[in-house]
Amino acid sequence: MLSLLMLLLAMMTSVAATSGNKQSAQATQSPSFCYGGCGIPGMPGKHGTPGAPGRDGRDGRDGRDGAKGDQGLQGKTGPQGPPGNKGPAGVKGEDGVKGETGAQGPPGQKWELGPMPFKNWKECAWKNLNDGKDNGLIKVSRAFCNTSMYLYGSANKAYTGAQKKLNLRLAVQLPTPTSDGQMPGLLPATNRRDIWTVKVLAENNFLSNFLCFLQDCVFTKNFSDTALHVYWTGALRIASCNSCCKRWYFTFNSAECSAPLPIDGVVYMATGGNKNLHRVRHIEGHCNNIHKGKVRVGFWIGNCASYGNADGHTGWNSVSRIFVEEVPKAQA
DSSP: OHHHHHHHHHHHHHHHHHHHHHHHHHHHSOOOOOSSSOOOOOOOOOOOOOOOOOOOOOOOOOOOOOOOOOOOOOOOOOOOOOOOOOOOOOOOOOOOOOOOOOOOOOOOOOOOOOOOSSOEEEEEEEESOOBOOSSEESSOSEEEEEEEEEEOOTTOGGGTTOOEEEEEEEEEEOOOOOTTSOOTTOEESSSOTTEEEEEEEOGGGOEEEEEEEEOOEEEEEOOSSEEEEEEEEEEEEEEEEEEEEEEEEEEETTEEOOSSOOOEEEEEEEEEEEEEOOEEEEEEEEEOOOOSEEEEEEEEEEEOTTOOOOEEEESTTSEEEEEEEEEEOOOO
16 A cells, blocks of 8 residues: 555645646747638758868877787897907916827928028138149148147156147248149158148157148038039130140039039130230039038149140239139939
8 A cells, every 4th residue: 555655645736746847948939920720830941051070179188008029029130330449368377287298290392492591601711722733622722630649758757658739820831833733742642632741840759730721712511412512713824835724613522513514614725935814713503411510612723634734814903802602403
């Protein structure tokens, strides 16, 4: 019953509100004047022209950062940059442990001697040599002696039954050699023609033996498988003879060169009974198979083959030179 009453009350309230709204609407409408009765309502009017667009609104605020995306693909390597400045040297490390000695390798291939790393040469020169000998080693008027003098003193109580060796160095005047290169009054000390033993009777009957070397050009050869290049330049002459000849030649340790051939030169004159012509001559060559060490290079005068003796002269009124140079052997 109670619920029925409440339903009726609600319906009455709704009817009252509807009636009020109608009256209000009629009050706001323009007064209608209908003469002879009102007609049917007219057709609705057309829509009006759209108004102009409104102004753009202001930019909104920045949104929050989005979530971090996945890592992209690796890009290409860029160009190399310029080198940086050199850093300071690091601290020197300790020496490593010494390794074991390796096995010996096989013998290497034998190669021919290459160019010499430096020049090895010598020049011996004499001014106004003026050597008038016809045979023998040029420049032998004086010999330098590395002497060993033994004193025998049976008559001298200080040296009774004893020997005393004294080392001396002095110059000995030598006699003019003969045509075959011998020294009158002297005894050859060896089979070399430039070494002689000079016996001199000293005071108190002491006998001195002097081992003398004739004056030539001593050269030090550094290698055993090289050659020597030599030349002579100086005045040579023969005089006052017809159909005459003299020969000048080099020796190495008193022996002429045999490999490949002797190094010599000759001066021949067909008619010269009254001629005395001094001319500068040049004699040059190479010699192989000469040992390493000291080499005594000599310049000699002698007779030509099939010719007798003649008046020869060497080094008149000028400078005479012997040039010696160590060089690689010639190609085969």
